[in-house]
Amino acid sequence: xxxxxxxxxxxxxxxxxxxxxxxxxxxxSTHHVREGYARLQDLELRRWELQEQYTRLLLxxxxxxxxxxxxxxxxETLSMQVPDLSLSxxxxx
Amino acid sequence: MTRAKQTYRLPRWRFVVICxxxxxxxxxxxxxxxxxxxxxxGQGAVFLREQGALRxxxxxxxxxxxxxxxxxxxxxxxxxxxxxxxxxxxxxxxDSPRLDDLAARLSxxxxxxxxxxxxxxxxxxxxxxxxxxxxxxxxxxxxxxxGVRGEREYRRYYPAGEVTAQLLGLTNVDGHGIAGVELAxxxxxxxxxxxxxxxxxxxxxxxRDFGVIEEPRPGKALALSLDLRLxxxxxxxxxxxxxxxxAAAGSAITLDAWTGEVLAVSNYPVxxxxxxxxLDFSGARNRALTDAYEPGSTIKxxxxxxxxxxxxxxxxxxxxxxxxxxxxGAKMLHDPRDYGEISVSTVIEKSSQVGVTKIAQAVxxxxxLDVLYRFGLGESTGTGFPGERAGQxxxxxxxxxxxxxxxxxxxxxxxxxxQLARAYAILANGGIxxxxxxxxxxxxxxxxxxxxxxxxxxxxxxxxxxxxxxxGGTATxxxxxxxxxxxxxxxxxKVGAGGYLDDQYVALFVGVAPMxxxxxxxxxxxxxxxxxxxxxxxxxxxxYSRITEEVLRIRNAQPDQSELGALLAASxxxx
Numbered sequence: 001x002x003x004x005x006x007x008x009x010x011x012x013x014x015x016x017x018x019x020x021x022x023x024x025x026x027x028x029s030t031h032h033v034r035e036g037y038a039r040l041q042d043l044e045l046r047r048w049e050l051q052e053q054y055t056r057l058l059l060x061x062x063x064x065x066x067x068x069x070x071x072x073x074x075x076e077t078l079s080m081q082v083p084d085l086s087l088s089x090x091x092x093x
Numbered sequence: 094m095t096r097a098k099q100t101y102r103l104p105r106w107r108f109v110v111i112c113x114x115x116x117x118x119x120x121x122x123x124x125x126x127x128x129x130x131x132x133x134x135g136q137g138a139v140f141l142r143e144q145g146a147l148r149x150x151x152x153x154x155x156x157x158x159x160x161x162x163x164x165x166x167x168x169x170x171x172x173x174x175x176x177x178x179x180x181x182x183x184x185x186x187x188d189s190p191r192l193d194d195l196a197a198r199l200s201x202x203x204x205x206x207x208x209x210x211x212x213x214x215x216x217x218x219x220x221x222x223x224x225x226x227x228x229x230x231x232x233x234x235x236x237x238x239x240g241v242r243g244e245r246e247y248r249r250y251y252p253a254g255e256v257t258a259q260l261l262g263l264t265n266v267d268g269h270g271i272a273g274v275e276l277a278x279x280x281x282x283x284x285x286x287x288x289x290x291x292x293x294x295x296x297x298x299x300x301r302d303f304g305v306i307e308e309p310r311p312g313k314a315l316a317l318s319l320d321l322r323l324x325x326x327x328x329x330x331x332x333x334x335x336x337x338x339x340a341a342a343g344s345a346i347t348l349d350a351w352t353g354e355v356l357a358v359s360n361y362p363v364x365x366x367x368x369x370x371x372l373d374f375s376g377a378r379n380r381a382l383t384d385a386y387e388p389g390s391t392i393k394x395x396x397x398x399x400x401x402x403x404x405x406x407x408x409x410x411x412x413x414x415x416x417x418x419x420x421x422g423a424k425m426l427h428d429p430r431d432y433g434e435i436s437v438s439t440v441i442e443k444s445s446q447v448g449v450t451k452i453a454q455a456v457x458x459x460x461x462l463d464v465l466y467r468f469g470l471g472e473s474t475g476t477g478f479p480g481e482r483a484g485q486x487x488x489x490x491x492x493x494x495x496x497x498x499x500x501x502x503x504x505x506x507x508x509x510x511x512q513l514a515r516a517y518a519i520l521a522n523g524g525i526x527x528x529x530x531x532x533x534x535x536x537x538x539x540x541x542x543x544x545x546x547x548x549x550x551x552x553x554x555x556x557x558x559x560x561x562x563x564x565g566g567t568a569t570x571x572x573x574x575x576x577x578x579x580x581x582x583x584x585x586x587k588v589g590a591g592g593y594l595d596d597q598y599v600a601l602f603v604g605v606a607p608m609x610x611x612x613x614x615x616x617x618x619x620x621x622x623x624x625x626x627x628x629x630x631x632x633x634x635x636x637y638s639r640i641t642e643e644v645l646r647i648r649n650a651q652p653d654q655s656e657l658g659a660l661l662a663a664s665x666x667x668x
Contacts, residue, residue, distance in 0.1 A: 037301065
């Protein structure tokens with residue numbers, strides 16, 4: 001005990017100050033966790049909503065791009081047709 | 094007075110007793126506190142912490158989506174989309190004055206809803222409406238009906254609808270595969286829901302998260318061998334053929350013989366997988382894989398294989414079919430007319446009963462049966478599709494003369510359309526048999542095939558098949574402009590009560606294209622075509638032609654016939 005660099009009274013003051021600081025730090029980090037958790041929940045909700053949107057758009061794209069719709073528009077609206085073989089040329093690689 | 098002045102001296106023992114008493118009380122309290130807060134035994138700290146947690150900490154499932162199913166080009170075929178299922182705590186909801194309001198909001202019958210609530214009155218959970226769109230669910234939840242909550246779930250959508258319905262199958266309302274590919278690859282597609290622990294308040298809202306206990310593992314995506322464009326084209330042509338022939342059912346399947354991949358498979362009747370309410374299960378069967386039929390004359394091709402292997406015949410050997418009929422046992426077999434002396438090739442081109450009978454008698458039924466085994470008949474094709482049938486080969490202790498011969502015609506055995514397509518794919522693949530698959534294959538890492546016949550035999554057989562679709566053959570309607578195709582027709586009497594039915598048929602066609610580099614095999618089956626055009630050459634071959642035209646165009650095959658082919662040859666292939 002005689003090796004203590006500080007007097008007993010100073011040690012007590014020092015430790016008390018340390019205790020106070022760490023107590024405040026606990027409060028601060030708890031607050032941080034709360035905030036972080038709220039943010040996490042927001043982001044999870046956002047992810048969910050984005051996924052909702054993504055699958056909806058995916059389905060939409062595939063509805064618009066359905067092969068039967070494409071062939072219908074090609075033949076009816078754009079008057080396209082599969083070229084006759086006599087009009088085709090085969091190019092070898 | 095002296096008495097009053099005299100100070101009363103407390104006896105010392107009383108002071109000691111009081112002190113001891115107070116100390117004992119304090120010690121008891123402290124001891125109890127230690128017992129409750131520090132020690133573990135009995136109703137100690139651990140017990141209390143558990144009890145506290147039981148009342149506040151909840152474990153929630155983190156829903157995961159089911160894996161995407163896509164075609165070989167990455168087009169999505171089955172997509173899991175987030176939805177919200179509305180549920181209620183009946184104990185909180187059953188006496189609410191806003192019950193009618195809620196019922197109207199959900200388009201439910203108010204009386205039925207309150208009956209249901211009374212029925213589940215002592216429970217804490219009851220579904221109100223499952224799989225609602227997130228927008229709608231949010232609107233309902235915003236109105237804060239007592240005890241009404243939402244639960245996140247996923248629902249399966251099939252963008253291609255009925256076109257891929259029978260192959261993909263279905264999931265049930267809880268997201269588990271119950272049919273088709275959804276069932277076959279359930280373990281792959283199905284994710285593992287995660288678990289997280291959190292503290293919730295009185296309103297059921299999370300106030301503190303303890304973190305994830307189990308990471309959610311979403312389902313993995315599955316790439317099928319299917320080509321959606323091709324599938325659409327095949328589906329369209331098959332539906333059209335059904336309308337034109339008035340048939341009861343039909344199937345079409347296209348394989349890539351080189352890789353063993355199933356490129357397209359469609360059936361009639363169909364069903365809409367996106368409308369669970371109006372589900373008709375009669376259309377749910379993938380007949381091309383699950384229904385076995387007698388294959389009829391399409392088997393004559395394999396009889397030809399046995400004939401060539403025996404060494405007794407080559408394709409130009411002459412068979413005498415005069416006088417156009419032959420007696421086998423008690424039965425007389427007829428050709429449409431007397432073909433006279435014709436080559437083995439012509440026997441197949443004309444599908445001559447007499448010619449095939451003579452070949453079958455010369456080769457023997459054991460040799461034919463052996464070829465059928467090697468071509469995978471009576472055996473599953475390896476797709477792993479739920480409910481796939483393997484068909485049957487005859488397993489008789491004693492063979493009568495007629496049974497030995499009808500085997501060569503494709504009677505007395507059963508096969509599914511996919512098995513027939515596989516048998517022809519072996520021919521197209523130079524005699525190498527590969528397991529079939531519904532999954533996209535890496536062309537550089539194909540599973541090893543098995544050489545089941547000599548490549549020379551396969552080449553000779555294909556040459557004969559090529560002639561079947563040419564002028565004079567039974568399947569001129571199978572021709573595809575610009576390409577040489579080969580195949581074999583089949584017309585089979587349906588079996589009903591009391592034997593073969595005279596007026597009901599199954600029309601078949603199995604073909605290979607293009608003959609310059611045989612790769613795409615398509616099998617067509619039309620069950621009960623009506624009218625005069627009931628035969629394989631009239632009912633099934635034109636469907637083959639239209640589908641194969643699309644196959645060759647979509648798969649970018651090089652034309653090998655007609656003016657174009659000639660032009661190409663003349664110009665040395667360069668323009």
